[in-house]
Amino acid sequence: MKSKLTRPVILALFILPVFMVYSIFLMIPLVQTGYYSLTSWNGISQKVFIGFDNFNALMKNNDYWITFFNTMKLTAVSLLIQITVGLLLAYLLYQKTKGAKIFRTIFFLPVVIAPVAIGLMFSLFYNSQIGIFNKILTVLGLGMFQTHWLSNINTLLYAVMAPQVWQYIGLYVTIFLGAMQTIPVETIESTQIDGAGKTRTFFNVVLPQLSGFMNICIVLCLTGSLKAFDHSWIMTGGGPGVRSAYLGVFMYKTAFTNSDFGLGSAITITIVIISLLMTGLFNQFTAGEHDN
Amino acid sequence: MKSYSGRLLKYEMEAALKYLLLGLVAVIALYPFLWVVISSLKDNNEIFGNSFGLPHIVRWGNFMEAWSGAKVESSFFNSIIVCLVTVAFLAVITSMGSYVLTRVTKSRILSTYFLLGLMIPIHALLIPSVLIFKVLHLQDSLFSLVIVYTAVNISFSMFIMNGFLQKIPKEIDEAATIDGCGTCRLFFYILLPMAKPGIATIATLAFLNSWNDLLLSLVLISTPAKRTLSLAISVLKGSYMTRYGLLCAGFVISIAPVVLMYLVFQKQVIAGMTAGAIKS
Numbered sequence: 024m025k026s027k028l029t030r031p032v033i034l035a036l037f038i039l040p041v042f043m044v045y046s047i048f049l050m051i052p053l054v055q056t057g058y059y060s061l062t063s064w065n066g067i068s069q070k071v072f073i074g075f076d077n078f079n080a081l082m083k084n085n086d087y088w089i090t091f092f093n094t095m096k097l098t099a100v101s102l103l104i105q106i107t108v109g110l111l112l113a114y115l116l117y118q119k120t121k122g123a124k125i126f127r128t129i130f131f132l133p134v135v136i137a138p139v140a141i142g143l144m145f146s147l148f149y150n151s152q153i154g155i156f157n158k159i160l161t162v163l164g165l166g167m168f169q170t171h172w173l174s175n176i177n178t179l180l181y182a183v184m185a186p187q188v189w190q191y192i193g194l195y196v197t198i199f200l201g202a203m204q205t206i207p208v209e210t211i212e213s214t215q216i217d218g219a220g221k222t223r224t225f226f227n228v229v230l231p232q233l234s235g236f237m238n239i240c241i242v243l244c245l246t247g248s249l250k251a252f253d254h255s256w257i258m259t260g261g262g263p264g265v266r267s268a269y270l271g272v273f274m275y276k277t278a279f280t281n282s283d284f285g286l287g288s289a290i291t292i293t294i295v296i297i298s299l300l301m302t303g304l305f306n307q308f309t310a311g312e313h314d315n
Numbered sequence: 316m317k318s319y320s321g322r323l324l325k326y327e328m329e330a331a332l333k334y335l336l337l338g339l340v341a342v343i344a345l346y347p348f349l350w351v352v353i354s355s356l357k358d359n360n361e362i363f364g365n366s367f368g369l370p371h372i373v374r375w376g377n378f379m380e381a382w383s384g385a386k387v388e389s390s391f392f393n394s395i396i397v398c399l400v401t402v403a404f405l406a407v408i409t410s411m412g413s414y415v416l417t418r419v420t421k422s423r424i425l426s427t428y429f430l431l432g433l434m435i436p437i438h439a440l441l442i443p444s445v446l447i448f449k450v451l452h453l454q455d456s457l458f459s460l461v462i463v464y465t466a467v468n469i470s471f472s473m474f475i476m477n478g479f480l481q482k483i484p485k486e487i488d489e490a491a492t493i494d495g496c497g498t499c500r501l502f503f504y505i506l507l508p509m510a511k512p513g514i515a516t517i518a519t520l521a522f523l524n525s526w527n528d529l530l531l532s533l534v535l536i537s538t539p540a541k542r543t544l545s546l547a548i549s550v551l552k553g554s555y556m557t558r559y560g561l562l563c564a565g566f567v568i569s570i571a572p573v574v575l576m577y578l579v580f581q582k583q584v585i586a587g588m589t590a591g592a593i594k595s
Contacts, residue, residue: 033498033499037412037415037498037502038411038415038416038425040407040412041412041469044408044462045469048440048447049467049469050428050431050432052444053435053439053440056439056440056442059442059443066446115336118333120333129341129345130340132574132577134588135523135527135573135588136527136570136574137527137529137545137569138527138529139529139549140545140548140569143549143562143566147351147563148347150559153366155350158367189343192344194589246434249436250437252438252529253529256529256549257548257552271436271530274441275441275530275534278441278442284442287442291436291438291441291442294436294439295436298436299434302434
């Protein structure tokens with residue numbers, strides 16, 4: 024039996040399973056979503072082709088813009104906090120630090136835990152009955168800042184963002200630390216012999232060497248924020264209304280709560296386009312920088 | 316001498332400040348979990364009245380009750396089964412495909428095709444997946460989760476496996492073939508064992524991704540008995556609205572396997588989660 028299978032047949036059998044699963048359950052669905060976005064469809068009735076009407080409707084949809092700007096705020100906050108804190112902590116660990124590995128292990132721990140569990144944990148912390156945030160504020164003598172974090176309209180969105188931003192800082196610490204360890208030790212040492220302090224070494228030597236990794240981290244940060252769903256979903260369900268929802272949550276609600284598959288697909292396509300545009304623009308921008 | 320000791324003092328102050336800062340961040344990263352673990356052994360009275368202290372009466376009962384209630388037990392095993400089958404299936408098919416891509420054809424089009432998936436947000440799959448599995452009569456089935464989880468993990472797994480297989484010298488293939496070793500034996504008995512670290516990396520990462528997923532199971536699973544742990548957690552809040560000890564116990568049960576895995580396979584976990592960034 025075995026000898027009857029010639030090598031080309033065996034090779035085809037090797038690549039076929041992965042190719043089929045990948046194509047049928049990942050690539051074709053993407054194309055289908057693109058097509059559905061041009062139809063009016065509730066999942067049961069006949070699909071009616073309506074061109075770009077869904078997209079026009081979205082542009083006039085108030086909820087879409089609220090969730091769009093929520094997503095942009097999350098992107099901005101993530102970039103600002105995760106990248107800077109990640110860099111700072113990585114540089115601190117990079118200095119001959121005792122227990123650097125233990126610190127890294129601790130910082131990375133939240134990264135591996137399910138976002139839904141983290142969301143649940145933070146909703147306990149925000150809870151007005153047992154909420155430890157308010158209790159900690161009291162202990163610190165900042166009792167006047169106590170509030171119902173998830174119902175106060177001023178704190179709501181930031182309270183939902185916080186666990187997500189907090190959770191993934193360790194990822195950036197680890198990437199930046201790994202990147203710093205690829206810089207030749209001699210480069211650093213020779214700068215320090217020349218009398219440069221740690222701050223100057225960081226800005227003049229370390230940071231420029233990290234530019235490639237920086238790009239990757241920024242892209243990770245962008246795509247991570249555009250995909251955001253779990254934290255918002257578990258903590259507030261995106262509510263009240265869509266006040267604390269991101270595009271991903273709005274898409275889910277539109278498609279699966281309101282059964283509007285056409286509009287839901289259109290939202291998805293805008294997420295894909297925004298993420299491609301942002302990473303594309305960003306790469307263009309940095310490529311231009313390198314040419315100079 | 317004075318300036319020397321002055322500099323030493325400055326150096327020591329700097330070091331102290333650094334450890335203080337790192338320690339503070341470590342507390343911020345770790346304490347939330349610690350608080351939940353401690354609270355999982357308290358009843359409501361103690362959580363209200365004694366928020367930060369250790370429990371006066373240790374309530375192990377919370378864990379029994381959380382485990383048997385709210386479908387945590389069944390969803391725990393559902394998650395284990397789905398994740399293990401996904402990892403096994405994924406590891407076999409991607410390493411086989413990667414063998415062809417790295418050692419036989421080196422087709423750039425195919426390699427790029429397999430990388431495209433890295434850019435697709437999961438949201439793009441939700442609606443079509445529901446429909447496809449309806450057509451296949453696999454709606455509300457754990458098997459549908461295995462297939463989708465495999466599909467979404469293929470891109471990065473291919474990327475990592477390709478890296479590992481490329482590092483194995485081609486001479487090994489030639490020597491084995493001359494010795495009369497067929498393609499299947501060469502792959503399964505010689506190359507695969509050599510690529511073990513690669514498989515360990517994709518297995519840990521795919522396990523974590525599947526274990527932590529909420530969105531796909533939210534749309535593909537509807538029967539409570541078939542819930543994965545993430546789904547069970549998302550309804551826990553509703554079931555134990557006012558029994559915070561139980562809620563915390565459920566939380567601890569749900570994160571325990573992942574934390575354990577992280578502590579044991581830390582190297583693979585970190586390598587996997589940062590592989591995309593460090594290698595490209």
